[in-house]
Amino acid sequence: MRLSQLFGKTLRQDPAEAETASHRLMLRAGLIHPIAAGVYSMLPLGLRSYRKIERVIREEMDAAGGQELSMPALQPIELWQQTGRHGAFGQTLFTFQDRKERLLCLAPTHEEVVTTLVSLNVQSYRDLPQLLYQIQTKFRDEQRPRAGLIRVREFAMKDAYSFDVDADALDATYRRVFQAYKNIFARCGLPAVPVEADSGAIGGKDSQEFMLLAESGEDEILRCSGCGYAANVERAAFVKPPAPNDAERPLEKVATPGKKTIEEVAAFLGVKPEQTLKAVFHAADGKVVFVVIRGDLEVNEVKLRNALKCADLRLATDEEVRGAGLVAGYASPIGVKGVRVVGDDSIALGANFVAGANLDGHHYKNANYPRDFTVALLTDIAKARAGDTCARCGKGAFESMRGIEVGHVFKLGTIFSEKLGASFLDKDGQKKPIIMGCYGIGVGRLLAAAVEQNHDEKGIMWPAPIAPYHVHMVGLQLDNPQVGPAAEKLYVDLQATGLDVLFDDRAESPGVKFNDADLLGMPLRVTVSPRTLKTQSVELKRRSEAQARNVPLAEAVAAVRQAVDEASRAATGRPAA
Secondary structure, three states: EEHOOOOOOOOOOOOOOOHHHHHHHHHHHHOOOEEOOOEEOOOOHHHHHHHHHHHHHHHHHHHHOOOOOOOEEEHHHHHHHHHHHHHHHHOEEEEEEEOOOOOOEEOOOOHHHHHHHHHHOOOHHHHHHHHEEEEEEOOHHHHHOOOOOEEEEEEEEEEEEEEEOHHHHHHHHHHHHHHHHHHHHHHHOOOOOEOOOHHHHHHHOEEEEEEOOOOOOOOOEEOOOOEEEEEEEEOOOEEEEOOOOOOOOOOOOOOOOOEEEEEEEHHHHHHOOOHEEEEEEEEEEEEEEEEEEEEOOOHHHHHHHHHHHOOOOEEHHHHHHHHOOOOOOOOOOOOOOOEEEEEEHHHHHHOOOOOOOOOOEEEEEEEOOOOOOOOOOOEEOOOOOOHHHHHHHOOOEEEEEEEEEEEEEEEEEEEHHHHOOOOOOOOOEEEOOOOEEEEEEEHHHHHHHHHOOEEEEOOOOHHHHHOOOEEEEEEEOOOOOHHHHHHHHHHHHHHOOOOEEEOOOOOOOHHHHHHHHHHOOEEEEEOOHHHHHOOOOEEEEEEEOOOOEEHHHHHHHHHHHHHHHHHHHHHHOOOOO
């Protein structure tokens, strides 16, 4: 491709709306163009990388036994009502009426449709297992689209669904797809880290995410320094530190004028934060919930949402708190009526806590559970943090890092098959629900995450396997009778070896051309100029290296081919395709 003919322009300045490195660089490099909040056009350069990722995904999914199909993005809302996920997705689900006033939705995912398809095509155990996948557009009405393709309202996803006769068969399929995912990320030159995760609105039991580590990632990952266990902060299991557990003393009301926060109250009364109880107010599906947790811990809203089995969870407003008769800053579950109280199990790990007295300017000393108050639900709703002890090994401390979720795998079990009637007859003629799994990769997000993880101050540094082009060829002073023909011949010869070449044939200055080459970030830059041709050579420079080198013009094609293969092997262990 000649750069003079390429659709899309590079930008000299950073776009004002860009929030992250990938967002800024993909706009500047002309990979994407915004149409509306969270909605983007994919321009030719970006689409070339996107197609390379797609090809790798298809090859690995096919090798794992998958069959590709295509399902509609437009779906009847009744399917979602049947599974109960119409409420679980809430306002994230795009819904509308057709001309006959039937309610439809734009699919954020395809569990309902694929399960219905399988229910109509599978009758016997002989029809199983099945592994079906697609790469298709999804729609989610994100409240805060951000970071370019990282969080958008219209996006491409590879979603796969497995159907097995029992849990053991699902385990085997899960392991096979898990390995396919590892292969996909490795072949793309992207070292994704698998971590334990929450299943969210998809549902299911076991769940793992694949994360690309990046400082701007919106997910926090905790990894044990001892055993290597890694989990999303929403899921991480940790050992809660002990608190003093002396013999229970009588409940005592004390004045704490103007002291509302845990830190203020603890300092005023001469106790540690772990000797206090914290009150946090949430609204679950519009109803106020009183959450009580030990003062040294924080509430994990994902755990809380799962425990409450609610579709919508948020912090309660001041008006909602007052309307429930609660006194912010001085609240405790002692004597509270008419409000559901949920307790973290840390309130049972200690005794004689300081808690609010439900009276302005006052707290209780020596509050004890369950002597002084009860809760409707006692469970683990605490958030793990860096430095906490890993529950897996009981020894190592968690280290915190940030990442971008690029893949997610679930063991769904029979959640969807039971609700949608997807069953089979076993060898004994008994009717049983099909056991399901679900496996997703955000293709556009993976593309953006690759840029987020691979860039410097000058621009993108593409992993060789998914670079739009293998080679960025720069011709300087192409009107020179020696340079023009030599550059044209090299361009043709490189393409003849199977290399993808972007030829900068524009009438621009060397500075503009080299800056654009760094911005676009192809693995190898090849420069043909009057200076190099004086010695019958061309200049080769890897994007990842500061120094360039000259190679003889007669050996240029072989040298470029070798350099590209080396870059690909460095990223994946494989030569360039």
